[in-house]
Amino acid sequence: xxxxxxxxxxxxxxxxxxxxxxxxxxxxxxxxxxxxxxxxxxxxxxxxxxxxxxxxxxxxxxxxxxxxxxxxxxxxxxxxxxxxxxxxxxxxxxxxxxxxxxxxxxxxxxxxxxxxxxxxxxxxxxxxxxxxxxxxxxxxxxxxxxxxxxxxxxxxxxxxxxxxxxxxxxxxxxxxxxxxxxxxxxxxxxxxxxxxxxxxxxxxxxxxxxxxxxxxxxxxx
Amino acid sequence: xxxxxxxxxxxxxxxxxxxxxxxxxxxxxxxxxxxxxxxxxxxxxxxxxxxxxxxxxxxxxxxxxxxxxxxxxxxxxxxxxxxxxxxxxxxxxxxxxxxxxxxxxxxxxxxxxxxxxxxxxxxxxxxxxxxxxxxxxxxxxxxxxxxxxxxxxxxxxxxxxxxxxxxxxxxxxxxxxxxxxxxxxxxxxxxxxxxxxxxxxxxxxxxxxxxxxxxxxxxxx
DNA sequence: TCAAAAGTGTTCTCTTTACACCCATGC
DNA sequence: GCATGGGTGTAAAGAGAACACTTTTGA
Numbered sequence: 253x254x255x256x257x258x259x260x261x262x263x264x265x266x267x268x269x270x271x272x273x274x275x276x277x278x279x280x281x282x283x284x285x286x287x288x289x290x291x292x293x294x295x296x297x298x299x300x301x302x303x304x305x306x307x308x309x310x311x312x313x314x315x316x317x318x319x320x321x322x323x324x325x326x327x328x329x330x331x332x333x334x335x336x337x338x339x340x341x342x343x344x345x346x347x348x349x350x351x352x353x354x355x356x357x358x359x360x361x362x363x364x365x366x367x368x369x370x371x372x373x374x375x376x377x378x379x380x381x382x383x384x385x386x387x388x389x390x391x392x393x394x395x396x397x398x399x400x401x402x403x404x405x406x407x408x409x410x411x412x413x414x415x416x417x418x419x420x421x422x423x424x425x426x427x428x429x430x431x432x433x434x435x436x437x438x439x440x441x442x443x444x445x446x447x448x449x450x451x452x453x454x455x456x457x458x459x460x461x462x463x464x465x466x467x468x469x470x471x472x473x
Numbered sequence: 474x475x476x477x478x479x480x481x482x483x484x485x486x487x488x489x490x491x492x493x494x495x496x497x498x499x500x501x502x503x504x505x506x507x508x509x510x511x512x513x514x515x516x517x518x519x520x521x522x523x524x525x526x527x528x529x530x531x532x533x534x535x536x537x538x539x540x541x542x543x544x545x546x547x548x549x550x551x552x553x554x555x556x557x558x559x560x561x562x563x564x565x566x567x568x569x570x571x572x573x574x575x576x577x578x579x580x581x582x583x584x585x586x587x588x589x590x591x592x593x594x595x596x597x598x599x600x601x602x603x604x605x606x607x608x609x610x611x612x613x614x615x616x617x618x619x620x621x622x623x624x625x626x627x628x629x630x631x632x633x634x635x636x637x638x639x640x641x642x643x644x645x646x647x648x649x650x651x652x653x654x655x656x657x658x659x660x661x662x663x664x665x666x667x668x669x670x671x672x673x674x675x676x677x678x679x680x681x682x683x684x685x686x687x688x689x690x691x692x693x694x
Numbered sequence: 695t696c697a698a699a700a701g702t703g704t705t706c707t708c709t710t711t712a713c714a715c716c717c718a719t720g721c
Numbered sequence: 722g723c724a725t726g727g728g729t730g731t732a733a734a735g736a737g738a739a740c741a742c743t744t745t746t747g748a
Contacts, residue, residue, distance in 0.1 A: 256475045257562075260524045261482035264554075264565060303481045303563050307554040331552040331567050333485075333528040341478075342524050344485060346552050346565075400621075415700075432702070433738065456699040457745035636727075653729070654711065676720035677726040 262333075262342040266311040267298035267383065269329065269349040269390040270321065273407050277372050278423045279354070280387065282379070283318050284367040289339050290380035296387070297368070298345070307346040319368045324350040325406065329390055337382045345381075349390045351406035398424045402443060405464065411447055413459035414438065483554075483563040487532040488519035488604065490550065490570040490611040491542065494628050494641045498593050500575070501608065503600070504539050505588040510560050511601035517608070518589070519566070528567040536571075540589045545571040546627065550611055558603045566602075570611045572627035619645045623664065626691055632668055634680035635659065664691055 270281035326348040452458035491502035547569040673679035
C-alpha cells in the first residue's frame with residue numbers, strides 16, 4: 253500500500269530524552285538500533301508518528317515499545333528539521349524530554365531496539381543521526397529548568413530524603429550545594445511533607461523520608 | 474505530479490507570530506486568508522514547508538512572501554500536532570515568533586494572503602485553525618522572556634529613547650514600571666550607549682537617543 | 695568509641711523595590 | 722508662564738550566599 257500526495261511530504265518522528273539520576277550521576281536512556289540506518293549504533297528512543305496520534309502520544313508509544321517505560325510526563329523540547337538529518341528520506345523530528353526516578357525501571361527492548369541501557373552523561377557513545385545535538389539541547393534545557401522551576405522533584409520516587417533530592421540537584425548542576433541553604437529553600441516552597449518514616453542504609457543517623465504534599469499540584473515542568 | 478510513500482506522511486507547515494509595539498500597545502501581524510479553508514478569516518502568516526528548506530527557512534520565506542517582512546530573527550515556539558487541526562489533511566505546524574520595531578514595516582500581501590494588518594492584542598478577531606491557541610502560547614512565552622532576558626531590545630529601532638524602551642516593557646507586562654528603577658536596570662546591563670543625539674516630538678525636554686553598544690553581542694532570544 | 699551522614703541558625707551581602715522633585719522645551 | 726515628558730538618588734526590605742557544630746546510628 254502506498255500513500256500519495258500532490259506535494260512532497262516529510263516523514264515525522266519523535267525522539268525522547270529520558271533523564272534520571274543514579275548514584276549521584278545524571279544518566280540518559282539510549283537504545284541500540286536493530287536496523288539500518290545506523291544499525292548497532294546507540295540512539296535516542298523514538299520513531300515514526302502515525303496518522304491517528306499526535307506527537308506526544310507518538311513519543312509515549314515509542315518510549316513504551318522500545319524501553320518499557322510508561323506513564324511519564326513529556327515536555328516538548330524542539331523540532332529538528334535540517335534537510336539531510338536522515339539518510340533515508342526527509343524526516344523532521346519532534347523531540348521530547350522527561351525525568352524519571354531511577355528505581356524500578358524495567359528496560360524491555362523490542363524489535364526496533366536490540367537493547368536499551370542507561371548511560372552516564374560524562375561517558376556517552378557516539379549517537380546516530382543528529383541525536384548528539386538533540387541531547388545537547390536537552391541537557392541545556394534541563395540545567396536551566398532545574399534552576400528556575402521545581403522539575404527536579406520529577407526525579408524522585410514516592411518517598412525520598414532531602415539528601416536524595418539534594419544529590420539530584422547536585423548531579424544536574426554538576427557542583428556541590430550548601431546543605432542548609434538547600435533544605436531551607438526546598439522546604440520554603442511548601443511542596444513537601446514528612447512521612448514520619450525514616451530511612452538509613454548505613455552506620456549513620458537515619459534520615460526523614462519526605463513525600464510531595466500533593467503530587468498533582470506540583471508544577472510539572 | 475504526485476509523491477508517494479510506503480507509509481502515510483503528514484504535511485508540515487510553519488506559522489509565525491510577529492509581535493511589535495505601537496503607541497504603547499502590543500500588536501501582532503495577521504493575514505486575511507485568500508483561499509479555503511477559512512477563506513477571509515484572519516490567520517497567522519505561514520505555509521507549507523518545501524523539501525529543500527528547513528523549518529526556519531520556510532518561516533522566513535513565508536513571512537516575506539505574505540507580509541514583505543524580512544531579515545528578522547525567529548525563535549521556535551512549539552510544534553502543534555493535534556490530529557484534526559487542519560480540515561484538509563493531517564498537518565503539523567512548527568510555530569515561530571519574532572519581535573520587530575514598529576517603524577518602517579511595509580506590508581505587502583501576495584496571493585496567499587489577501588491582506589496583512591497589525592492587530593492590538595486586546596482586540597483580536599477570531600483566528601483560523603488553532604491559531605488562537607498558538608498565539609496564546611506565544612504571548613505567554615513573550616511575557617516570560619521579557620522578564621528574564623533582554624529580548625525587549627529586539628523591539629527597538631536603531632536609535633531610541635529610554636522612555637520608548639520602557640513603553641515596550643510596559644506594553645508587554647501590561648503594567649506601569651518605575652522610571653528610575655527601569656533606567657537603573659537597563660543601563661546597568663551595559664548594553665546601551667548614548668548616541669549624543671536628542672529627540673523630541675512635543676513641548677518638553679528632548680530625550681537622549683540611545684543605541685545598542687554592539688548589535689551582534691546582544692543575546693538574541 | 696569511631697565513622698558516616700543527618701540535621702540545624704545566624705550574619706552579611708546584594709538585589710529589588712518604593713518614592714518626589716527639578717529640568718528643558720514648545721506653545 | 723505653563724504644560725509636558727525627561728531626567729535624577731537614597732533608604733528600606735527581601736533574597737541569596739557563606740559558614741560549623743551537634744545528633745543519631747551501625748559496626
